[in-house]
Every structure is written in structure tokens, then in C-alpha cells.
Amino acid sequence: MTDTSATTAPTAAMFPPGRYGRRRAPRVRRPWLVALLTAVAVLVGTAIAGRLYTLYGDPLHQPEVITYTEATEAGITIDFAVTVPPGGATTCLVRARSRDGAEVGRSEVTVRAEPGERHVRTTYRLATERVAFLGEVPRCRPAD
Known part of the structure; x- marks a missing residue:
């Protein structure tokens, strides 16, 4: 009687030589x-x-846009608040964008805080090249 798969011990698969390339050694972890x-x-x-x-x-120079209004061909009015160290000053980048996202106006505004004052509210009229869709204050930094 011949051996069947039920009576033989399992061994590694045998592949025809040269058919599948050489076997790689297991990687060292x-x-x-x-x-x-x-x-x-x-x-x-x-x-x-x-x-x-x-x-x-x-966080000492954190801007927050409150509102932007009066968008015309000539400019836009941006009302914003900024956190400033008491008695210090900050320089904020104020810019306007058109409906398609292009920058149409940009300026740097220096805001000074009175002694004992931390939150300064400022209104700034920014000149633009064409009608602005929105006004923003992306960042503020300590004044020079």
C-alpha cells in the first residue's frame, strides 16, 4: 500500500528547481x-x-477679526482686536482678498496698548486694488 497525505509527515513545499527563483533567508528582526x-x-x-x-x-499677539465692512473699489474697513502685552505694541498684517481668493490689499499696522490694557480694538481702512470680498488679520508680532 502507498502512503497518502494522511499518513505522511508535513514537509516544506517542493518547487521545481529554477522555476521560481531562489528562496530568501528569513529577515533578522x-x-x-x-x-x-x-x-x-x-x-x-x-x-x-x-x-x-x-x-x-x-498667544501674546493673538489677532481676532470682529468685522469687515464698507468694501468698495478703493478699500475695505477692518475692525479687529488684538491681545497685546500691557503697555506694549504689536505689528499686525492686515490684508484683503477678492472673491477669487487673490490678495487685493495688504498693509502692516502697529497697535499700541495703554498701560494696564491687554485687549486693543482697532479699526483700519485698507486701500485695495479692486473690490474686496473679505478682510483678514492673519498674524501679529511684537513691534520693532
Whole structure:
């Protein structure tokens, strides 16, 4: 009687020689390398986030647009508030955009706070090249 698959021990599959290429040896796993690369990626990401925060995320000079009105061919009026250190000054970028998103006006405005005052509300008339659709204050920074 011949052996059947039920009576033989399982072995590795046999492939015809030269037909499927050579078999590769199993890879050596290096969990410490994965952990090291992950730690480096986290440190680099934290450094980049910290740098971007110092450039663009200063809470001492945080602007907030209250309203923009009177959009004409000549300009737009932007009413905004900014948080300033008491007695300090900040320079804010004020800009206007048209309906298609193009920038039609831009200016830097210096806002000064009185001693003991932190939130300063300012109204600024920005000259534009054509009719503006919206006015915005994307960032403020300490005044020079």
C-alpha cells in the first residue's frame, strides 16, 4: 500500500528547481532599530512644532477679526482686536482678498496698548486694488 497525505509527515513545499527563483533567508528582526527610528521621528516632529509655534503661534499677539465692512473699489474697513502685552505694541498684517481668493490689499499696522490694557480694538481702512470680498488679520508680532 502507498502512503497518502494522511499518513505522511508535513514537509516544506517542493518547487521545481529554477522555476521560481531562489528562496530568501528569513529577515533578522531588529526591534531596537524600529524603536530608535520612532524616537528620532518624535523628537524631530516636536522640534519642528516648537519652532513653528514660536514663529506663528504667539498667544501674546493673538489677532481676532470682529468685522469687515464698507468694501468698495478703493478699500475695505477692518475692525479687529488684538491681545497685546500691557503697555506694549504689536505689528499686525492686515490684508484683503477678492472673491477669487487673490490678495487685493495688504498693509502692516502697529497697535499700541495703554498701560494696564491687554485687549486693543482697532479699526483700519485698507486701500485695495479692486473690490474686496473679505478682510483678514492673519498674524501679529511684537513691534520693532
